[in-house]
Amino acid sequence: MLSRAFFIFIITVTFSNNxxxxxxxxxxxxxxxxxxxxxxxxxxxxxxxxxxxxLLDLGSSDGIHLPVNEIKNISGLKYTGNSVKSSNIKGEVFESKEFLISSFKISCAIFSNIKGLELAPWAASIGEGNVDNGAEQIVIGLDFFKGKSITINYFDKTLLINSADKKDSSSNVSHLSNAFKLTKEGISIGVNSSIASYQMILDSGASSSIFVANKVSPNEDVKVCDYDLGPDIECKIFDSTLKVFGHSFDANILLFPIDERFKMDGILGSDFFKSFIVEIDFLNKAIALTPIQNNSAS
Incomplete structure (x- = not known):
């Protein structure tokens, strides 16, 4: 599992709603x-x-991550006796105790048999400065939505959660015709440049998209940047247009030496979700994208 890759040089306005x-x-x-x-x-x-x-973190394969001080307040929670190891993009390894929640209710909707972990402070920041590692932040991930479909719309600032047997006729997404792979690192989708094809993980817990530096084709257009990424790390940005299910994705994607245990080619983070309304059907492993014409969701 890889999740929550924070970038301190990306700052957005905080909104407040109930x-x-x-x-x-x-x-x-x-x-x-x-x-x-x-x-x-x-x-x-x-x-x-x-x-x-x-925190809504699709970069986590588990259903929920709870701070230890919150676990005692959750009814129907039982530890499995297992411990799970995970790592962040810098290769730091964390071990957490696993539990199951038999039933979880939000409004009148029931979420059953949710697998979770004690929260580990896995957040990784790149560059100078300090970022809160989220040690007390509740996190929900992929397993929370099993058997359901969701629509993530940064432009309208809404998360829709639908039961799998229902399609929302008012949704901006017209169909779910594209398949995704569910890997141990998350939802994997294919993206293409004019040079090569790549497999990327959807990660709403990353503040920006990243390519694994040594997995980008040497024939791609890249440009030098001036962010301080740490000792002996040259700053480079991917400077080619990508195609995702036929849609163009123009973004300055950072190249970074992500730990070799990460098997995919990169991560699609907040800049991706600001560019597309993303609908995911977890039951049928299908996904649809609708481009956001005015991608100013932040």
Whole structure:
């Protein structure tokens, strides 16, 4: 699992909204998204009648990460006896105890058998300065949404959660015709330049997209940048247009020597989610993108 790659040189405005949930026979929830100072998506959930600001992190394969001091307040939570190791983009390794939550309720929607971990402060920052490592931040990841479909819309600042047997007729996404692979590192989708093809992980817990430096074709156009990435790391940015399911994605994607245990070619972070409305059907492993014409969601 790889998640929450923070970049201190990307700062966005923080918005503030209250939780709003609309129900259609309890098949749909609409939850506002706000953004923290690193531009990462925050949703407000009520857990045991206590409101929490929760990070939406598709870079985590697990359902929920809870600070130890919150675990005792969750009913129906049982430890499995297993410990899980994970690492961040710098190769730092963390070990967390695993648990299961039998039933989890948001508004009238039930989320069952959610796998979770004690929260480890895995956040990695690149460059100078200090970033909160999120040691007390509740995080929800992929397993939280198993059997459901979600629509992430940064432009409208909403997260829609639908039961898998229902399609939202008001959605801006017209179809789910593209397949994705669910790997141990997350949702993998293919992107293409005019030179090569790459497999990238969707990571809403990353404040920017990243390519693994040594996996980018030497024939790609790259440009030198002036961010301080750390000792002996040359700053380079991918300077070619990518195609994602037929759509163009123009972004300055940083090249970084991500730890070799990460098997994909890179990460699609906040800049990607600001460019597309992303609908994901977890039951059928299908995905659709709708370009955001005015990608100023921050």
């Amino acid at each position: 939780l709003f949930a609309k129900t259609q026979n309890c098949q749909e929830l609409s939850i506002p998204i706000t953004f923290d100072p690193q531009g990462l998506p925050i949703i407000e959930l009520s857990i045991n009648d206590v409101k929490h600001n929760v």
